[in-house]
Amino acid sequence: MTRRPGGAVALLALLLAGCGTTPDTASSTTPAGAGPSGPSGVTGEVTVLAAASLTTAFTTLAGSFEKANPGTTVRLSFGSSTTLAQQIAQGADADLYASAGTTALQQLGDAEPTATVTLARNTLEIATPAGNPAQVTSLADLARKDVDVVLCASSVPCGRAADEILAGAGVRAHVVSRELDVSSTLAKVTLDEADAAVVYHSDVVTAGDAVDGVEIPAAQNTTLTYPLLRFGDDAATTAFAAYLAGPEGARALRAAGFLVP
Amino acid sequence: MTLDAQVRLTRGTLELDLPLRAADGEVLAVLGPNGAGKTTALHALAGLVRLGAGHVRVDGETWAGDGVHLDPSLRRVGMLSADHLLFPHLTARGNVAFGPRSRGASRAAAAARADAELEALGVLDLARRRPAQLSHGQAQRVALGRALATDPRLLLLDEPLSALDPGLRPQVRATLAARLREFRGSAVLVTHDPLDALTLADHLVFVETGRIVQEGSPTDVVARPRNPYVAQVVGLNLYPGTADDGTTVSTPLGAVVTGGHDHRGPSWVAFAPSAVALYPDAPHGSTRNAWAARVASVELVGQSARVRLVTGGAGPAVLAEVTAGSVATLRLQPGQELWAGVKATEVSAYPR
Amino acid sequence: MTVADVSPASEGGAAARARGAGRRRAAGRVRLSRAVLVVPAVLAVALVVLPLLGLLAGTEWRGLPGRLADPSVRPAVRLSVVTTLVTVAVCWAFGTPLAWLLSRAEGRTATWLRAVLTVPVVLPPVVGGVALLLAYGRRGLVGQPLVDAFGLRIPFTPFAVVLAQVFVSLPFYVLAVEGAMRGIDRRLLEVSATLGARPLRVLTRVALPLAAAGIASGTALAWARALGEFGATITFAGNFAGETQTTSLLVYVALQDDPQTAVALSLVMLVVAVAVLGLLRGRWLR
Numbered sequence: 003m004t005r006r007p008g009g010a011v012a013l014l015a016l017l018l019a020g021c022g023t024t025p026d027t028a029s030s031t032t033p034a035g036a037g038p039s040g041p042s043g044v045t046g047e048v049t050v051l052a053a054a055s056l057t058t059a060f061t062t063l064a065g066s067f068e069k070a071n072p073g074t075t076v077r078l079s080f081g082s083s084t085t086l087a088q089q090i091a092q093g094a095d096a097d098l099y100a101s102a103g104t105t106a107l108q109q110l111g112d113a114e115p116t117a118t119v120t121l122a123r124n125t126l127e128i129a130t131p132a133g134n135p136a137q138v139t140s141l142a143d144l145a146r147k148d149v150d151v152v153l154c155a156s157s158v159p160c161g162r163a164a165d166e167i168l169a170g171a172g173v174r175a176h177v178v179s180r181e182l183d184v185s186s187t188l189a190k191v192t193l194d195e196a197d198a199a200v201v202y203h204s205d206v207v208t209a210g211d212a213v214d215g216v217e218i219p220a221a222q223n224t225t226l227t228y229p230l231l232r233f234g235d236d237a238a239t240t241a242f243a244a245y246l247a248g249p250e251g252a253r254a255l256r257a258a259g260f261l262v263p
Numbered sequence: 264m265t266l267d268a269q270v271r272l273t274r275g276t277l278e279l280d281l282p283l284r285a286a287d288g289e290v291l292a293v294l295g296p297n298g299a300g301k302t303t304a305l306h307a308l309a310g311l312v313r314l315g316a317g318h319v320r321v322d323g324e325t326w327a328g329d330g331v332h333l334d335p336s337l338r339r340v341g342m343l344s345a346d347h348l349l350f351p352h353l354t355a356r357g358n359v360a361f362g363p364r365s366r367g368a369s370r371a372a373a374a375a376r377a378d379a380e381l382e383a384l385g386v387l388d389l390a391r392r393r394p395a396q397l398s399h400g401q402a403q404r405v406a407l408g409r410a411l412a413t414d415p416r417l418l419l420l421d422e423p424l425s426a427l428d429p430g431l432r433p434q435v436r437a438t439l440a441a442r443l444r445e446f447r448g449s450a451v452l453v454t455h456d457p458l459d460a461l462t463l464a465d466h467l468v469f470v471e472t473g474r475i476v477q478e479g480s481p482t483d484v485v486a487r488p489r490n491p492y493v494a495q496v497v498g499l500n501l502y503p504g505t506a507d508d509g510t511t512v513s514t515p516l517g518a519v520v521t522g523g524h525d526h527r528g529p530s531w532v533a534f535a536p537s538a539v540a541l542y543p544d545a546p547h548g549s550t551r552n553a554w555a556a557r558v559a560s561v562e563l564v565g566q567s568a569r570v571r572l573v574t575g576g577a578g579p580a581v582l583a584e585v586t587a588g589s590v591a592t593l594r595l596q597p598g599q600e601l602w603a604g605v606k607a608t609e610v611s612a613y614p615r
Numbered sequence: 616m617t618v619a620d621v622s623p624a625s626e627g628g629a630a631a632r633a634r635g636a637g638r639r640r641a642a643g644r645v646r647l648s649r650a651v652l653v654v655p656a657v658l659a660v661a662l663v664v665l666p667l668l669g670l671l672a673g674t675e676w677r678g679l680p681g682r683l684a685d686p687s688v689r690p691a692v693r694l695s696v697v698t699t700l701v702t703v704a705v706c707w708a709f710g711t712p713l714a715w716l717l718s719r720a721e722g723r724t725a726t727w728l729r730a731v732l733t734v735p736v737v738l739p740p741v742v743g744g745v746a747l748l749l750a751y752g753r754r755g756l757v758g759q760p761l762v763d764a765f766g767l768r769i770p771f772t773p774f775a776v777v778l779a780q781v782f783v784s785l786p787f788y789v790l791a792v793e794g795a796m797r798g799i800d801r802r803l804l805e806v807s808a809t810l811g812a813r814p815l816r817v818l819t820r821v822a823l824p825l826a827a828a829g830i831a832s833g834t835a836l837a838w839a840r841a842l843g844e845f846g847a848t849i850t851f852a853g854n855f856a857g858e859t860q861t862t863s864l865l866v867y868v869a870l871q872d873d874p875q876t877a878v879a880l881s882l883v884m885l886v887v888a889v890a891v892l893g894l895l896r897g898r899w900l901r
Binding site: 084157194 | 748752753754768770771849850852853854855856858859860867868869870871872873874
């Protein structure tokens with residue numbers, strides 16, 4: 003860890019991530035480099051910017067990593083992949099960046115990752131309020147006038163992917179809102195303000211009983227890869243990246259509904 | 264009897280209970296010190312303040328009382344205050360026309376009425392000006408015109424001249440007097456300036472802490488005050504006492520010899536400050552009343568001086584009005600001991 | 616005040632020298648205490664001005680007209696214009712009588728009402744959006760009966776945009792206008808009543824003209840607040856081009872895939888805001 007983690011930058015990142023994200027900074031009180039080092043000998047801080055769909059998995063993983071490696075601190079910031087990429091391009095402090103899909107990577111500008119691995123894959127799914135009151139069973143149902151559909155904005159990966167599969171299926175969905183990221187898209191369904199939303203399978207899994215999932219057949223669906231980009235070579239960053247890509251990471255991601263290779 | 268009112272209400276510590284009556288064309292002046300409840304009474308007549316009890320009837324119509332409280336806009340009143348209170352966003356004409364317009368007159372009729380009022384008050388040439396472009400005196404005339412333009416049955420004047428420069432007052436007072444003579448309704452004038460009351464009113468009511476302490480015609484009140492405040496307003500020395508015989512009255516000043524009276528028992532004794540003469544030593548001769556006194560203050564007004572005296576240590580005060588020459592001759596200083604004398608013929612006594 | 620005024624009086628040659636030194640020290644203290652005031656003031660100005668300069672510096676001026684011709688811009692601007700004007704109209708129609716009644720009311724109810732009205736002013740807009748959802752949403756206090764009775768759904772409609780804007784801007788308007796009306800000499804209103812003006816006429820012919828400056832600045836405040844409304848709108852009304860995507864929302868969305876359009880739109884909003892401010896300043900504000 004060579005760069006100083008800027009608290010102000012992290013705060014700015016949270017603010018910029020804006021509405022609908024789940025700002026969550028999991029951090030221990032152990033200051034960087036102080037105190038006894040853990041069994042692995044790794045200490046330091048890792049700042050992670052991650053797509054909103056990774057919120058649950060990464061929060062769990064950060065906690066278990068810090069426990070396993072006393073002396074490490076993981077700072078997490080979640081938001082739309084695009085927004086986070088822009089923040090990195092603007093100089094936001096990030097040791098790791100996990101994006102939903104690869105399109106957002108174009109927004110990284112001059113920021114060059116030192117390493118990239120594919121962390122997980124995700125597919126799209128229709129989420130409905132619990133009990134599926136509007137009786138949505140397929141993509142075609144999303145065109146019904148009595149079904150209020152909420153999608154992510156076209157500028158963020160989940161929205162772009164949804165546009166793609168709806169166009170592929172030839173469905174003109176009855177869309178009432180394009181939300182700014184996948185969390186707020188799902189929230190409209192959770193609050194029962196919309197009848198259906200196209201979100202990631204992982205979101206439906208994480209939401210639990212609050213929503214019902216309607217699977218989209220593979221022929222109509224698309225698969226999104228989640229690349230993990232590493233900026234920097236310090237021990238803590240490398241260790242956490244390996245942890246995410248390792249068996250513990252895979253277990254947590256699978257639990258959160260992701261497909262792990 | 265056009266105005267027949269019994270104003271009863273409580274405001275803070277003030278308990279107001281005033282009978283106010285005025286016939287058509289009559290001007291009733293209400294005098295009293297600050298806080299006596301004069302303006303509150305006026306507001307009660309206008310309907311801006313609710314009566315606690317009592318009534319307000321005008322021309323036999325009940326405006327307030329008996330469970331009635333007519334909104335101010337439904338009472339035919341005109342009001343004029345110390346500050347002209349013209350609407351700053353309207354011209355003089357617009358201000359005067361406001362009342363007629365509010366009471367349903369057409370735009371043209373209201374403007375014509377406004378011009379007539381302004382003309383009668385000699386300010387028609389200012390019709391297009393806004394209040395900010397008017398002098399105090401001009402604005403007050405426009406405000407009077409505005410109050411009269413609705414043909415009120417009851418005109419309420421609240422210290423109409425008190426905010427004007429002293430130099431302007433006589434002019435505006437004359438204008439007001441002329442308009443009041445033509446005015447056919449009843450008018451109530453609240454003032455603490457005796458000159459306003461004496462020159463404009465037909466009947467005076469003196470109010471202290473919400474009650475009438477004396478009322479009567481101006482000439483009667485000026486000659487025979489029956490209350491210390493009234494005496495102060497009309498500028499007389501007044502003392503309560505008991506008439507023992509036809510020539511003397513026992514008062515806090517001692518036995519006062521009068522010019523002769525034909526009553527016995529409770530009595531008032533009054534004499535003018537100008538009747539009081541000052542002497543360095545005890546006077547002799549025709550001066551029948553003389554008291555040792557100490558000078559409390561001296562105030563020079565032009566060629567005469569008002570000298571406040573305290574008799575017999577901390578006894579009753581006497582106000583004397585002497586010439587500036589006397590002040591110089593006697594070298595009057597606060598604290599100075601001297602004698603005050605009044606001739607018996609200058610002292611009047613009347614039953615209390 | 617000169618420095619000499621504050622130095623203690625003394626006599627004699629040595630004392631005079633001491634006085635000279637004392638004066639210099641005192642002058643230094645005056646300069647220091649002035650600096651203590653000036654430095655934060657300058658910083659305060661910088662905190663406000665720097666972002667604005669950043670916006671100007673970050674604009675690609677050459678491409679500006681093209682950016683503003685983007686097909687997403689026109690519907691958003693039109694929606695913003697229409698909804699903010701409706702919001703202002705709602706403020707006038709409902710807010711003015713409320714401000715008037717509040718300005719004349721005394722007692723506990725008015726005090727409480729005033730406090731309640733202040734809540735949206737201090738509430739985070741997103742929270743306002745949640746509150747609006749819980750009131751007018753499909754499962755909301757008022758929204759559910761509306762859906763059940765008329766099949767009327769409020770969220771995701773321009774009407775919801777207006778509701779969100781009214782929620783945040785009406786309090787600004789009412790408080791500004793109430794303040795102005797409270798400043799009117801009560802006696803002018805009493806006089807107009809004695810002249811025969813009924814309450815409505817007192818309001819329209821006397822109170823409104825006299826409170827014109829307050830109404831103008833209240834309107835500007837409310838309008839600017841409505842134009843900039845983001846959190847409550849995105850939470851309650853959603854984001855759909857032509858329906859609920861206002862200019863503020865478009866700026867945020869565009870920032871993700873077309874930052875220069877976002878910058879261009881931001882610049883337009885800045886210009887409009889400055890123009891409104893200037894217009895008001897020239898005409899009503901002093």
